Amino acid sequence: MQGGFLIDMDGVLYRGTQLIPGAEQFINLLLRRNIPFLFLTNNSQRTRRDVAIKLNRLGMPIEEKHVFTCSMATARFLAKQKPNGTAYVIGEGGLLQALHQNGYAIVDKSPDYVIIGEGRTLSFEMLEAAVQMILGGAKLIATNMDPNCPTQTGTRPGCGAIVALLERATGTYAFSLGKPSPIMMRMARKQLGLATSETIMIGDTMETDILGGVQMGYRTILVLSGSTKKEQLAAYAYRADLVIPSIQSLCSPLEAGHAILPPPASSDIDDTPMDLSQWTRQSHLSRPAG
Numbered sequence: 696m697q698g699g700f701l702i703d704m705d706g707v708l709y710r711g712t713q714l715i716p717g718a719e720q721f722i723n724l725l726l727r728r729n730i731p732f733l734f735l736t737n738n739s740q741r742t743r744r745d746v747a748i749k750l751n752r753l754g755m756p757i758e759e760k761h762v763f764t765c766s767m768a769t770a771r772f773l774a775k776q777k778p779n780g781t782a783y784v785i786g787e788g789g790l791l792q793a794l795h796q797n798g799y800a801i802v803d804k805s806p807d808y809v810i811i812g813e814g815r816t817l818s819f820e821m822l823e824a825a826v827q828m829i830l831g832g833a834k835l836i837a838t839n840m841d842p843n844c845p846t847q848t849g850t851r852p853g854c855g856a857i858v859a860l861l862e863r864a865t866g867t868y869a870f871s872l873g874k875p876s877p878i879m880m881r882m883a884r885k886q887l888g889l890a891t892s893e894t895i896m897i898g899d900t901m902e903t904d905i906l907g908g909v910q911m912g913y914r915t916i917l918v919l920s921g922s923t924k925k926e927q928l929a930a931y932a933y934r935a936d937l938v939i940p941s942i943q944s945l946c947s948p949l950e951a952g953h954a955i956l957p958p959p960a961s962s963d964i965d966d967t968p969m970d971l972s973q974w975t976r977q978s979h980l981s982r983p984a985g
């Protein structure tokens with residue numbers, strides 16, 4: 696097949712430490728056929744190496760290059776907006792490492808940005824410091840707005856819940872870089888070198904994976920092995936191109952070399968970079984005077 700996949704992890708490949716049937720087979724098929732793919736996660740806590748090791752232990756021989764986290768999207772975006780900036784961070788290793796790798800310094804006074812990720816080290820003192828920095832002019836950045844996260848034992852508050860507290864306390868809205876942010880969705884596609892019409896997003900969450908894909912003009916596949924129930928789908932104003940029980944449903948068609956989704960009606964939606972020299976030739980800029 697032409698094209699490739701952006702793949703959410705939790706609820707698609709595994710739940711907690713439990714592998715979802717078909718996940719291993721699907722990933723091995725992609726590897727064997729050299730089909731480009733990237734795991735797209737809104738978990739800002741882990742580094743890409745942490746993620747790769749976790750998937751290795753679940754039996755999937757993937758490498759760091761297959762992982763793209765919301766921490767990476769956040770750090771790369773900020774490094775472009777304000778090179779060598781400073782940040783006060785509520786978050787953990789994955790976020791800190793991504794910021795350091797992109798030329799950022801972590802400070803606890805007068806930062807350019809207050810950046811929020813998830814983690815287990817949150818304290819009231821940190822929230823208080825963050826509030827004062829934001830009121831003092833630091834910009835509030837969210838690695839993602841997920842309100843909560845499923846765990847082995849139930850549900851824990853997510854990054855979006857911490858961000859909501861800071862928004863409420865400061866009267867400031869955060870800028871978020873995680874799924875469904877077009878910034879993260881586009882960076883991932885570019886990393887794979889795919890055109891918009893060649894990109895398929897697979898995920899289990901309508902508000903992040905599917906919305907993110909729909910906004911970008913990617914084709915989307917919703918798996919029902921995670922957070923979304925079939926009965927809930929009618930309530931959404933947008934829909935996935937394909938809804939399947941789990942990633943297992945994709946293995947046989949892929950193995951047989953069949954198209955998983957019909958091709959897009961046209962590739963008009965492609966936002967691949969325009970050929971500037973051609974554009975200049977065609978435009979008034981290069982037209983001879985008179």
Ligand SMILES: [Mg+2]
Binds near residue numbers: 703704705898900921
């Ligand atoms: Mg998920």
